[in-house]
Amino acid sequence: MRLAPLALALVLFAGCAGTRPAAAPPASQAANGRGGAAKTGGPKPYAEVVTDEAVTDAGLFTVHRVGEKLLFEVPDSLMGRDLLSVVRIAQVPADLGGFIPAGAKRAEGVLRWERVGDRVLLRTQSYAAVADEALPIAQSVRVNNFEPVVAAFPVAAVAPDGAGVVVDVTDLYGKDTPALSGLTVAQRTRFKVRRLDEARSFVDGAKSFPENVNVRYTTTYDAAAPPSNAGTGTVSLQMFHSFVLLPREPMTARLADDRVGYFTVRQIDYGRDDQKAAEREYVRRWRLVPRDTAAYLRGELVEPVEPIVYTLDPATPERWRPYFCQGVEDWNRSFEVAGFQNAIRCEMPPAPGDSAAFDPEDVRYSIVRYVASETRNATGPSVSDPRSGEIIESDIIWYHNHIRSYRNRLMIETGAANPAARSLQIDEALIGETMRQVIAHEIGHALGLPHNMIASSAFPVDSLRSPTFTSEFGVAPTIMDYTRQNYVAQPGDGVTRFVRQIGPYDDYAINWAYRWYPDVATPDDETATLDALVAARAGDPVYRFSTGRGGYNPDAQTEDMGDDPVAASGYAVENLKRMVPNLVAWTSTPGEGYDDLAEIYGETLGMWRRYMGHVVTVVGGVRETPKASDQAGVVFEPVGRQEQERALAFLDANVFETPTWLLDPEILRRIRPTGAVDGLRRAQVAVLNGLLDPMRLGRLVEAEAVDGGRGGAAPYPLAAFMDDLRADVWAELDARRPAIDVYRRNLQRGYVERLVALLTEDGPDLPAGLRHLGVDVSQSDVRAAARGALRRVREGAEAGAGRTRDAATRDHLLDVAARVDAAFDAGGRGGAVGG
Structure with missing residues (x-):
C-alpha cells in the first residue's frame, strides 16, 4: 500500500522572532510615486501601511504584524517562483482522531505569487501533467490544466525599493479558506459544523526564515457535535501554514522501478514520443551529492555536501534519546553501500536557554517528534518537490503510548522463549532496542521506503530458531516489513535477538536510489545502470519487493514471518499455549487490579486471529513476483492444491477443533463475568468468513x-x-x-x-x-x-x-x-x- 507523504516539522513555539522596526520609504521614492500618494483605490504610501507600530521579521519574504493585521511583503523576485505549501494542525482538540496528532498534515501542494496590475494572486501549480516548454504541446498542457486561484489581494503598498509589494493576508487565515482548513468535509459533517466563527478565528503569529515563511493561526467553528467539550458547541484548532521555497532548478529525478520499493511522485509527460500519454514515476529521495566526486568514483567512502540531519524534539525523555538517535544513525550502514559516509546524523535537542541557533519552525531542521498522546503508533512523514521527488524536510512522530504496544507484544509474541519479556516493566535495554528499531523503520519511510511485506518470506522458518542466524540478520531482510518480534523461536532454541533490524534489502534499496552517477542530465541517462542493479539480484528472495496490496499473496502479509505461513503459525500457537497459563503471574502488580491482564489477553486473541489469517491467505492464494517484460517467467502464480489442503487441515486442527486452551478460567474469571464463549465464536467465525x-x-x-x-x-x-x-x-x-x-x-x-x-x-x-x-x-x-x-x-x-x-x-x-x-x-x- 502507498502511504500518503506527511508534513514539515511541527511548530513548538508561537509568536514572531527576529523583530526589527519597519523602515520608512526614502524621500526619492515619495517623489517618484512609489512611496508617495497612492492613486484612488490603488496602493497607499508604504508608511501608511507598514506603520511605526509594525513588528517585522525578514527572511524568504518579509512579514509585518500591524495590530491584528498580517502583511506580507513579497519581492518581485519571488513572483512566479514555486513555493511548496504545507498546511498542518499545530494543536488539536481532544478526540479529534487517533491518528491526527499535533503536526498532522492537512494539505500539500505548490503555490505561486502572481502580480496582475494592482492585484496579487496566490495560485496553485500542479506538475501532474507536464511537457517540455520548447515543444508545441506545452501550450495545450497549460490550457487544459488551468489552475485555481486560492486567493487574491489588492496591492496595499509598494516596497520601499520598488521591487516588491505589500499585501494584507489577514483574511486568508482569519476566514474559512478551504485550502487552509483544518477540518475535512467528512469531519465537518460528523461534528455538525455550522460555520467558521470569524470573531474567534485569528492569526497567532508569523515567522520568516531564509527558505520558508510560517504562519500560525487559530480557527474556531460552531459545531453541534464537537469531538470533545460538547457543552461548548465549539471546535477550535491551531493551524500552521508553511511557504517553502523550492529550488529554481529541480534535482535530477530518478525513475521508479516496481521491483524496488519507493514512494513516488507521478507525472503525465505529454512531450515524450510514446504512442500514449506517458506516465512517469519518480522516486522520492533526499539530494545527496559527494563532497569529493573523484574519490567517490574511485570507490572511496565520501561524505555528502549536505548530510541528512534529524534533531530530537526537546520533549523527548532523556532516557530514550540515545535509542532514538541510534535508530536514525543505523541507516549509515546502508548509505555506505551507496558510497556515502556519515550521510545521516542525529543531533540532541539544544539545552534549555541555549536554543538561539535552533528553531523547529525553520525548514532547515528535520525533527524526531515526541507526541504526548494515547495513540499507539509512530509515523515517518516527509514533504517533497513534486517536480523531481526531492525530499525537502521530514518529521518522525513517536506517540508516547506506542511503548505500550511493544511492551504487550514482546510479552505475547516472545515471552515463552524470552524471559526478559515476562513483565509489565520490561528491562530498559530490551524496550529501548525495540524503540530504536521503530525509529529506524520510520526513518526508512522518511528516506522514501514504503512497507515491504514480502521480505520476511525470504527467511526459512527454521532459520528464525537459530541463535547465530537471528543475531546476524534479525527476523527479516528489511526493517520495512511488519515483522516486529520473533514469535517462531521456541524455548530452548537459545535465540537472544527477538526484534527486527536494518538488513540486506535496505542496503540494496538505498544503494539503488541514492548512489550518485556523473554526467546524468535526464532520468533516462541512468536507467540501464539501475536496471542492471536489479537484474543482478533477480531470483534472490532477499531482494524482492511487494506491499502486499490486494491480500492474495501468502508471501506478502503484514505481521508474518518466514517462508511457510503454516509452519510459522504452528510455532506461534505453541508459544501462545505456553504463554497464556502464565499471563496472570506476568501481568500482576501488587495493589492493582486486572486491567493489564484484560488488555493483554484481548491482544493475545487478536494475535491468534492474525496467525490464523496468515494461513487463510494460502487458500486461493496467488504469489506475485514483479518482473520487467524482458525477464523470463510469469508474474502471478496460483498456490497449488497440496499446499492449500495443508493450510485447510491446519485451520481445522487449530480453529474448527475448538482451541479451548484460549479459554483459561484463571484469566477469564479475573477479567469478565461473561462473554468468553461469544468472544471465541467471533474469532472462529472471522477465520471461517475469511475462507x-x-x-x-x-x-x-x-x-x-x-x-x-x-x-x-x-x-x-x-x-x-x-x-x-x-x-x-x-x-x-x-x-x-x-x-x-x-x-x-x-x-x-x-x-x-x-x-x-x-x-x-x-x-x-x-x-x-x-x-x-x-x-x-x-x-x-x-x-x-x-x-x-x-x-x-x-x-x-x-x-x-x-x-x-x-x-x-x-x-x-x-x-x-x-x-x-x-x-x-x-x-x-x-x-x-x-x-
Whole structure:
C-alpha cells in the first residue's frame, strides 16, 4: 500500500522572532510615486501601511504584524517562483482522531505569487501533467490544466525599493479558506459544523526564515457535535501554514522501478514520443551529492555536501534519546553501500536557554517528534518537490503510548522463549532496542521506503530458531516489513535477538536510489545502470519487493514471518499455549487490579486471529513476483492444491477443533463475568468468513479455469474445497457423533450464515485500483457452490436431528434446517430443497 507523504516539522513555539522596526520609504521614492500618494483605490504610501507600530521579521519574504493585521511583503523576485505549501494542525482538540496528532498534515501542494496590475494572486501549480516548454504541446498542457486561484489581494503598498509589494493576508487565515482548513468535509459533517466563527478565528503569529515563511493561526467553528467539550458547541484548532521555497532548478529525478520499493511522485509527460500519454514515476529521495566526486568514483567512502540531519524534539525523555538517535544513525550502514559516509546524523535537542541557533519552525531542521498522546503508533512523514521527488524536510512522530504496544507484544509474541519479556516493566535495554528499531523503520519511510511485506518470506522458518542466524540478520531482510518480534523461536532454541533490524534489502534499496552517477542530465541517462542493479539480484528472495496490496499473496502479509505461513503459525500457537497459563503471574502488580491482564489477553486473541489469517491467505492464494517484460517467467502464480489442503487441515486442527486452551478460567474469571464463549465464536467465525470470502472463492474458480490445463502445481477446484470445508465444520454429522458442543454449534451457525450471505451479496465494492480483484457472485460459480453446500448441510442436519438424543444438538440441527429453508424460500431464490 502507498502511504500518503506527511508534513514539515511541527511548530513548538508561537509568536514572531527576529523583530526589527519597519523602515520608512526614502524621500526619492515619495517623489517618484512609489512611496508617495497612492492613486484612488490603488496602493497607499508604504508608511501608511507598514506603520511605526509594525513588528517585522525578514527572511524568504518579509512579514509585518500591524495590530491584528498580517502583511506580507513579497519581492518581485519571488513572483512566479514555486513555493511548496504545507498546511498542518499545530494543536488539536481532544478526540479529534487517533491518528491526527499535533503536526498532522492537512494539505500539500505548490503555490505561486502572481502580480496582475494592482492585484496579487496566490495560485496553485500542479506538475501532474507536464511537457517540455520548447515543444508545441506545452501550450495545450497549460490550457487544459488551468489552475485555481486560492486567493487574491489588492496591492496595499509598494516596497520601499520598488521591487516588491505589500499585501494584507489577514483574511486568508482569519476566514474559512478551504485550502487552509483544518477540518475535512467528512469531519465537518460528523461534528455538525455550522460555520467558521470569524470573531474567534485569528492569526497567532508569523515567522520568516531564509527558505520558508510560517504562519500560525487559530480557527474556531460552531459545531453541534464537537469531538470533545460538547457543552461548548465549539471546535477550535491551531493551524500552521508553511511557504517553502523550492529550488529554481529541480534535482535530477530518478525513475521508479516496481521491483524496488519507493514512494513516488507521478507525472503525465505529454512531450515524450510514446504512442500514449506517458506516465512517469519518480522516486522520492533526499539530494545527496559527494563532497569529493573523484574519490567517490574511485570507490572511496565520501561524505555528502549536505548530510541528512534529524534533531530530537526537546520533549523527548532523556532516557530514550540515545535509542532514538541510534535508530536514525543505523541507516549509515546502508548509505555506505551507496558510497556515502556519515550521510545521516542525529543531533540532541539544544539545552534549555541555549536554543538561539535552533528553531523547529525553520525548514532547515528535520525533527524526531515526541507526541504526548494515547495513540499507539509512530509515523515517518516527509514533504517533497513534486517536480523531481526531492525530499525537502521530514518529521518522525513517536506517540508516547506506542511503548505500550511493544511492551504487550514482546510479552505475547516472545515471552515463552524470552524471559526478559515476562513483565509489565520490561528491562530498559530490551524496550529501548525495540524503540530504536521503530525509529529506524520510520526513518526508512522518511528516506522514501514504503512497507515491504514480502521480505520476511525470504527467511526459512527454521532459520528464525537459530541463535547465530537471528543475531546476524534479525527476523527479516528489511526493517520495512511488519515483522516486529520473533514469535517462531521456541524455548530452548537459545535465540537472544527477538526484534527486527536494518538488513540486506535496505542496503540494496538505498544503494539503488541514492548512489550518485556523473554526467546524468535526464532520468533516462541512468536507467540501464539501475536496471542492471536489479537484474543482478533477480531470483534472490532477499531482494524482492511487494506491499502486499490486494491480500492474495501468502508471501506478502503484514505481521508474518518466514517462508511457510503454516509452519510459522504452528510455532506461534505453541508459544501462545505456553504463554497464556502464565499471563496472570506476568501481568500482576501488587495493589492493582486486572486491567493489564484484560488488555493483554484481548491482544493475545487478536494475535491468534492474525496467525490464523496468515494461513487463510494460502487458500486461493496467488504469489506475485514483479518482473520487467524482458525477464523470463510469469508474474502471478496460483498456490497449488497440496499446499492449500495443508493450510485447510491446519485451520481445522487449530480453529474448527475448538482451541479451548484460549479459554483459561484463571484469566477469564479475573477479567469478565461473561462473554468468553461469544468472544471465541467471533474469532472462529472471522477465520471461517475469511475462507468463504467471495474474492478468495473467485480465485479458486479462475485458477481451475485458467491454470488447470497448464504446467505447474495443480489447482484446488472450488467444489473440492467446499466439500473439504463442509466436512471439517460438520464432522459430527459424518461421524454420526451423538452430540455437538456449544463451540461447534456456534461455528456451524456461522458457516450457515456466511453461505446464506453468498446467496444475496454481489461481492465487495472495491476501490478503482483493486476492482480487477473482485468477483460478481451472482454471475459466478460461487453462488451455485454456496447453494449446493447449504443443501447438503440441510440434508445432514435433518438426518442428524433424527438420530441424536442430545436435546441441544437436536434443537441446533432443526434450527439449521429451518435457517436454510428460510434462505431458500426468501424471494423464491432456492426452489425446492434437494430438487
